[in-house]
Amino acid sequence: MSTIDSVVLEWVKAALNGDQDAFAELVYMFQDAVYNLCYRMLYDSVEAEDAAQEAFLRAYLNLARYDTARSFKTWLLSIASNYCIDRLRRRRMKWLSIDDPLPNLALREDTPEPEDVTISHERSRAIQDLLRQLPPDYRAAVVLRYWYDYSYVEIADILDTTESAIKSRLFRARQMLADKMDAKDISGMTIPLLENI
Amino acid sequence: MANERQKNWMQEALDETLPPESLHELRARLETSPEDAAQYERLRRVDRLLRSAPMERAPAALAVSIMARLAEAVSQRAGGRSSAALALTLAVLAALLLPLLIAFCWLMLNTIGSPAALGQALAGLNALLVSVIAAVDGLLASAQRFVEAYPEAPAAALAIIPISLTWLVRTARKHRSNEKQRRAESRLADTTASSENPTVQAAQVRAAESCLDGRAAERDDL
Numbered sequence: 001m002s003t004i005d006s007v008v009l010e011w012v013k014a015a016l017n018g019d020q021d022a023f024a025e026l027v028y029m030f031q032d033a034v035y036n037l038c039y040r041m042l043y044d045s046v047e048a049e050d051a052a053q054e055a056f057l058r059a060y061l062n063l064a065r066y067d068t069a070r071s072f073k074t075w076l077l078s079i080a081s082n083y084c085i086d087r088l089r090r091r092r093m094k095w096l097s098i099d100d101p102l103p104n105l106a107l108r109e110d111t112p113e114p115e116d117v118t119i120s121h122e123r124s125r126a127i128q129d130l131l132r133q134l135p136p137d138y139r140a141a142v143v144l145r146y147w148y149d150y151s152y153v154e155i156a157d158i159l160d161t162t163e164s165a166i167k168s169r170l171f172r173a174r175q176m177l178a179d180k181m182d183a184k185d186i187s188g189m190t191i192p193l194l195e196n197i
Numbered sequence: 198m199a200n201e202r203q204k205n206w207m208q209e210a211l212d213e214t215l216p217p218e219s220l221h222e223l224r225a226r227l228e229t230s231p232e233d234a235a236q237y238e239r240l241r242r243v244d245r246l247l248r249s250a251p252m253e254r255a256p257a258a259l260a261v262s263i264m265a266r267l268a269e270a271v272s273q274r275a276g277g278r279s280s281a282a283l284a285l286t287l288a289v290l291a292a293l294l295l296p297l298l299i300a301f302c303w304l305m306l307n308t309i310g311s312p313a314a315l316g317q318a319l320a321g322l323n324a325l326l327v328s329v330i331a332a333v334d335g336l337l338a339s340a341q342r343f344v345e346a347y348p349e350a351p352a353a354a355l356a357i358i359p360i361s362l363t364w365l366v367r368t369a370r371k372h373r374s375n376e377k378q379r380r381a382e383s384r385l386a387d388t389t390a391s392s393e394n395p396t397v398q399a400a401q402v403r404a405a406e407s408c409l410d411g412r413a414a415e416r417d418d419l
Contacts, residue, residue, distance in 0.1 A: 020268070024264055031263070057267055170212070
């Protein structure tokens with residue numbers, strides 16, 4: 001077990017004993033990871049913030065069920081991703097159009113340089129536009145693979161499914177995204193492909 | 198055109214999970230088939246685009262919002278626990294009173310079963326009713342005399358009823374509001390004393406302040 005893992009475990013134990021300061025440390029440590037997952041899944045900063053809050057709240061209330069043999073981050077992300085998938089399914093049931101107006105993507109105060117921000121912002125938006133066209137399960141697999149660099153096995157563990165199901169989702173998702181990219185012709189956003197396999 | 202196995206290889210190559218010998222075979226295939234090479238290029242564009250995606254940072258206030266929501270949930274849970282404790286206490290009390298109730302029923306049945314005891318009980322009840330009726334009669338006679346002496350008293354009493362009711366309601370509301378404010382203030386004071394973590398402090402202060410604001414609004418409504 002790494003030093004970080006043992007520190008996290010200490011915080012988890014303290015939080016289980018009612019120490020809210022310890023849980024606040026966990027929030028500080030994992031808030032970016034959880035928020036990014038929610039944002040990539042839900043495509044809306046306000047909804048992502050709400051989902052991240054809900055994920056942490058559920059984690060706190062179910063902390064006693066956390067298996068210390070697993071990574072806390074993986075457990076937390078599994079709560080967040082499953083919550084986002086449910087939320088997307090409910091959203092679909094409410095017959096919300098996928099063509100609703102673009103969400104609030106306002107730049108933050110702590111952004112570095114305007115030009116970098118614009119490029120990053122445009123790329124982020126292009127990716128979000130593509131991602132939102134994927135089914136929730138596929139989207140979750142893609143986000144966990146590309147933003148968190150999880151293996152097929154780890155993603156399967158997080159999404160409570162099999163490794164082959166994750167492979168299949170990822171492959172199909174990439175194929176769907178390639179088709180969408182062809183249709184939208186957003187190749188200008190991609191990095192020049194210089195390397196061979 | 199690539200078959201299913203080769204398509205899977207393309208995907209696994211992107212994920213860097215393809216074994217070297219299969220990778221070599223795939224390379225050979227791509228060199229000889231422009232169609233497959235184009236297909237692989239399309240997938241690789243997607244892969245590169247996704248890999249270049251930035252990580253979204255959480256808003257600065259997210260941690261505080263989470264801790265505020267958590268504090269609220271914890272206090273609601275505590276409220277639920279106190280209700281459960283009350284229900285448990287009542288259940289224990291009922292269980293303790295049950296033998297007394299059984300003994301009372303047994304006595305009642307015995308009394309009803311014996312005619313002499315029943316007669317005695319009825320006579321006692323009758324005497325009690327007679328004395329209650331006599332007391333009420335005495336009260337009514339006194340009231341009648343009072344009204345004869347002061348004819349304006351009934352009208353004054355009728356006027357006092359709505360005024361006193363309004364006063365009672367306002368006093369009860371004020372008392373409840375003061376009690377809630379006192380609790381919120383004490384929570385605010387505890388917060389700064391109990392937690393050293395600034396996020397927890399900020400969250401708890403925010404929760405307590407919003408509680409105080411709510412109380413102030415309630416007082417304004419009054």
